[in-house]
Amino acid sequence: xxxxxxxxxxxxxxxxxxxxxxxxxxxxxxxxxxxxxxxxxxxxxxxxxxxxxxxxxxxxxxxxxxxxxxxxxxxxxxxxxxxxxxxxxxxxxxxxxxxxxxxxxxxxxxxxxxxxxxxxxxxxxxxxxxxxxxxxxxxxxxxxxxxxxxxxxxxxxxxxxxxxxxxxxxxxxxxxxxxxxxxxxxxxxxxxxxxxxxxxxxxxxxxxxxxxxxxxxxxxxxxxxxxxxxxxxxxxxxxxxxxxxxxxxxxxxxxxxxxxxxxxxxxxxxxxxxxxxxxxxxxxxxxxxxxxxxxxxxxxxxxxxxxxxxxxxxxxxxxxxxxxxxxxxxxxxxxxxxxxxxxxxxxxxxxxxxxxxxxxxxxxxxxxxxxxxxxxxxxxxxxxxxxxxxxxxxxxxxxxxxxxxxxxxxxx
Amino acid sequence: xxxxxxxxxxxxxxxxxxxxxxxxxxxxxxxxxxxxxxxxxxxxxxxxxxxxxxxxxxxxxxxxxxxxxxxxxxxxxxxxxxxxxxxxxxxxxxxxxxxxxxxxxxxxxxxxxxxxxxxxxxxxxxxxxxxxxxxxxxxxxxxxxxxxxxxxxxxxxxxxxxxxxxxxxxxxxxxxxxxxxxxxxxxxxxxxxxxxxxxxxxxx
Amino acid sequence: xxxxxxxxxxxxxxxxxxxxxxxxxxxxxxxxxxxxxxxxxxxxxxxxxxxxxxxxxxxxxxxxxxxxxxxxxxxxxxxxxxxxxxxxxxxxxxxxxxxxxxxxxxxxxxxxxxxxxxxxxxxxxxxxxxxxxxxxxxxxxxxxxxxxxxxxxxxxxxxxxxxxxxxxxxxxxxxxxxxxxxxxxxxxxxxxxxxxxxxxxxxxxxxxxxxxxxxxxxxxx
Numbered sequence: 001x002x003x004x005x006x007x008x009x010x011x012x013x014x015x016x017x018x019x020x021x022x023x024x025x026x027x028x029x030x031x032x033x034x035x036x037x038x039x040x041x042x043x044x045x046x047x048x049x050x051x052x053x054x055x056x057x058x059x060x061x062x063x064x065x066x067x068x069x070x071x072x073x074x075x076x077x078x079x080x081x082x083x084x085x086x087x088x089x090x091x092x093x094x095x096x097x098x099x100x101x102x103x104x105x106x107x108x109x110x111x112x113x114x115x116x117x118x119x120x121x122x123x124x125x126x127x128x129x130x131x132x133x134x135x136x137x138x139x140x141x142x143x144x145x146x147x148x149x150x151x152x153x154x155x156x157x158x159x160x161x162x163x164x165x166x167x168x169x170x171x172x173x174x175x176x177x178x179x180x181x182x183x184x185x186x187x188x189x190x191x192x193x194x195x196x197x198x199x200x201x202x203x204x205x206x207x208x209x210x211x212x213x214x215x216x217x218x219x220x221x222x223x224x225x226x227x228x229x230x231x232x233x234x235x236x237x238x239x240x241x242x243x244x245x246x247x248x249x250x251x252x253x254x255x256x257x258x259x260x261x262x263x264x265x266x267x268x269x270x271x272x273x274x275x276x277x278x279x280x281x282x283x284x285x286x287x288x289x290x291x292x293x294x295x296x297x298x299x300x301x302x303x304x305x306x307x308x309x310x311x312x313x314x315x316x317x318x319x320x321x322x323x324x325x326x327x328x329x330x331x332x333x334x335x336x337x338x339x340x341x342x343x344x345x346x347x348x349x350x351x352x353x354x355x356x357x358x359x360x361x362x363x364x365x366x367x368x369x370x371x372x373x374x375x376x377x378x379x380x381x382x383x384x385x386x387x388x389x390x391x392x393x394x395x396x397x398x399x400x401x402x403x404x405x406x407x408x409x410x411x412x
Numbered sequence: 413x414x415x416x417x418x419x420x421x422x423x424x425x426x427x428x429x430x431x432x433x434x435x436x437x438x439x440x441x442x443x444x445x446x447x448x449x450x451x452x453x454x455x456x457x458x459x460x461x462x463x464x465x466x467x468x469x470x471x472x473x474x475x476x477x478x479x480x481x482x483x484x485x486x487x488x489x490x491x492x493x494x495x496x497x498x499x500x501x502x503x504x505x506x507x508x509x510x511x512x513x514x515x516x517x518x519x520x521x522x523x524x525x526x527x528x529x530x531x532x533x534x535x536x537x538x539x540x541x542x543x544x545x546x547x548x549x550x551x552x553x554x555x556x557x558x559x560x561x562x563x564x565x566x567x568x569x570x571x572x573x574x575x576x577x578x579x580x581x582x583x584x585x586x587x588x589x590x591x592x593x594x595x596x597x598x599x600x601x602x603x604x605x606x607x608x609x610x611x612x613x614x615x616x
Numbered sequence: 617x618x619x620x621x622x623x624x625x626x627x628x629x630x631x632x633x634x635x636x637x638x639x640x641x642x643x644x645x646x647x648x649x650x651x652x653x654x655x656x657x658x659x660x661x662x663x664x665x666x667x668x669x670x671x672x673x674x675x676x677x678x679x680x681x682x683x684x685x686x687x688x689x690x691x692x693x694x695x696x697x698x699x700x701x702x703x704x705x706x707x708x709x710x711x712x713x714x715x716x717x718x719x720x721x722x723x724x725x726x727x728x729x730x731x732x733x734x735x736x737x738x739x740x741x742x743x744x745x746x747x748x749x750x751x752x753x754x755x756x757x758x759x760x761x762x763x764x765x766x767x768x769x770x771x772x773x774x775x776x777x778x779x780x781x782x783x784x785x786x787x788x789x790x791x792x793x794x795x796x797x798x799x800x801x802x803x804x805x806x807x808x809x810x811x812x813x814x815x816x817x818x819x820x821x822x823x824x825x826x827x828x829x830x831x832x833x834x835x836x837x
Binding site: 051055058059073076077078079080081083084237 | 440449450451453454455456458459460461
């Protein structure tokens with residue numbers, strides 16, 4: 001019976017073919033490490049956020065007079081409302097942790113390089129959409145931090161030359177962040193996740209075109225590939241298990257780790273909290289914003305610091321595969337970059353005072369220097385490594401990769 | 413997230429069928445099923461809504477012959493303070509198409525408590541001289557809330573209620589001491605009402 | 617990759633260590649307390665809150681019915697509520713105009729206080745117990761200088777050790793009650809969490825075992 005139904009569908013829709021092509025026969029490198037689990041983890045977090053978000057929306061009221069109370073109503077009166085709300089607030093942070101690790105893996109192993117530029121760029125778009133969604137969602141509880149965070153961030157658009165004030169007023173629909181802002185942020189916060197789903201589909205279509213990268217950084221020969229199912233379905237499921245244990249720990253035992261205490265005070269347009277901090281995932285960019293003493297300059301620097309990742313395929317001129325694995329200098333740069341991000345986060349967290357301002361400016365300088373120096377350093381590094389003599393297996397990898405590239409060129 | 417079982421294309425099917433593999437599947441399935449419960453449950457009435465399940469009404473200032481309307485679970489409830497003549501008249505008949513003895517519809521003969529929603533299509537009947545008249549389709553109810561004429565199929569529903577103290581009525585919760593439940597007509601949901609009895613078990 | 621991770625971990629610990637030491641010097645020193653979540657403590661805390669705090673403060677997210685859920689008996693709640701309805705929230709007895717007159721502002725609502733401050737429980741406890749008589753004879757709170765709230769638990773009056781112990785116990789009980797009020801579902805959350813995490817550990821162990829089993833097929837070839 002089941003077979004007959006599948007036959008019936010197969011004559012009208014390529015179900016079996018699709019499963020075969022994308023799952024049971026989809027070739028995946030067998031040497032992927034657990035760092036490759038974070039893509040599917042991002043997918044499951046997206047599911048958590050959409051499901052919990054839809055159920056929260058059934059009880060939430062996007063009205064300046066009712067928003068704060070409705071969140072408390074969810075936390076206190078709705079059956080398991082506390083669970084759904086804490087899942088959603090913890091999920092937002094989990095999303096960024098997973099995405100940042102996913103990006104760090106891509107940077108470390110050079111997975112952004114040809115032919116995966118489009119994967120990297122769709123990923124960049126996903127990051128921007130995620131940031132926008134998280135920012136708008138953060139306004140919804142209508143606490144002090146929500147309110148003043150939105151006030152500060154929407155003010156940034158005031159740096160737009162000539163029409164700055166009009167842009168800000170248009171964004172807010174009011175002279176300050178107000179009821180109109182809250183309602184539109186809610187509408188968009190509900191819409192964006194579905195746009196993200198669409199972009200994820202594009203991301204995955206691109207992935208299935210170019211296939212996964214792998215720790216050794218080349219396209220593997222067929223004998224080194226294994227079908228995605230069952231090997232990577234079970235590996236991803238195991239990854240989900242580990243993720244959910246950590247996630248559940250935070251949801252049940254430390255749910256307020258990711259919620260600022262000030263946000264349990266209702267928004268008060270007449271009183272700014274003594275120290276406004278953005279959510280942890282925006283801290284490095286916030287520090288860059290503050291490091292530049294000019295408003296427009298700061299906003300531009302912050303914007304550039306986020307989108308500059310997209311240039312990585314052009315900035316990295318080295319042809320040595322495997323990302324940082326076989327490239328000692330790139331590895332140093334990677335570590336330096338992560339440390340720099342942590343320093344920037346710390347600076348962003350603290351009030352801007354005395355020496356910290358200098359530290360923030362130095363860290364900002366280092367941030368951009370790493371990107372701007374990369375083309376020269378990567379070229380030079382490759383020449384140096386080749387002169388020094390690469391291990392034979394790496395030479396072999398380069399040869400294979402060049403062959404691959406040539407084949408692609410011929411096909412195109 | 414779903415584990416796509418496509419054994420046909422997997423040459424090692426028998427191995428996949430082994431016992432602990434099934435256990436894993438069952439454990440995972442149970443977990444997913446259980447995880448849906450908080451979400452389903454969140455759509456049930458929240459505790460603040462449930463707390464409105466009962467309404468207290470002060471009946472001290474309802475003069476004989478007068479009706480007060482109170483809100484109970486979002487619905488209007490008519491509280492009619494009946495005069496002796498009205499009680500006598502009601503006891504003489506069984507109502508209309510849904511015949512029920514008046515005694516079965518009240519706890520105290522001079523207090524009638526009914527949900528003010530026409531059993532036809534949910535309109536709220538208006539008070540007229542000797543009962544209620546539904547403005548939507550003209551159903552007529554008597555002073556026992558029983559349907560006399562018109563399209564409504566059943567008598568006005570009697571909510572569970574009890575008297576607390578001298579002059580207060582608690583609607584939404586029956587007093588187990590004060591009532592013995594005898595289903596008059598188990599099929600008609602609107603009329604499954606308990607026969608009112610006094611503590612000594614004698615019918616009023 | 618391993619050395620990379622290791623060095624990063626060291627840096628992270630360094631950064632947060634520095635953050636911690638800096639925080640210690642800039643922020644006020646709170647007296648750390650462990651919240652006693654027993655019903656006895658909650659009951660006593662509720663009594664203190666009703667007798668003292670609620671003269672000025674409200675708890676607008678807590679109704680008398682919630683006190684039943686907290687564990688008080690119907691009789692206890694009836695005594696506390698007098699002729700107020702079960703569904704009414706805990707409202708201060710002071711009219712807003714009087715509050716404006718005495719303090720120049722409305723005293724903040726206490727429902728969420730234990731969550732709306734960093735280290736909320738310690739914050740409340742420190743605030744309640746830090747009143748002192750200053751050199752000019754006025755009573756102030758050196759940890760929160762210029763605070764408009766008076767020494768409500770009589771910390772400056774009850775100075776004998778045994779009296780002091782009573783006051784500190786009262787402060788602890790208030791903290792317990794306010795912590796409950798800030799998150800009445802916390803107990804439910806902590807109880808459910810055990811089952812969820814135990815389940816997830818079992819499931820993950822099973823999945824790991826499956827993964828090992830399935831991947832072992834690759835070695836056979």
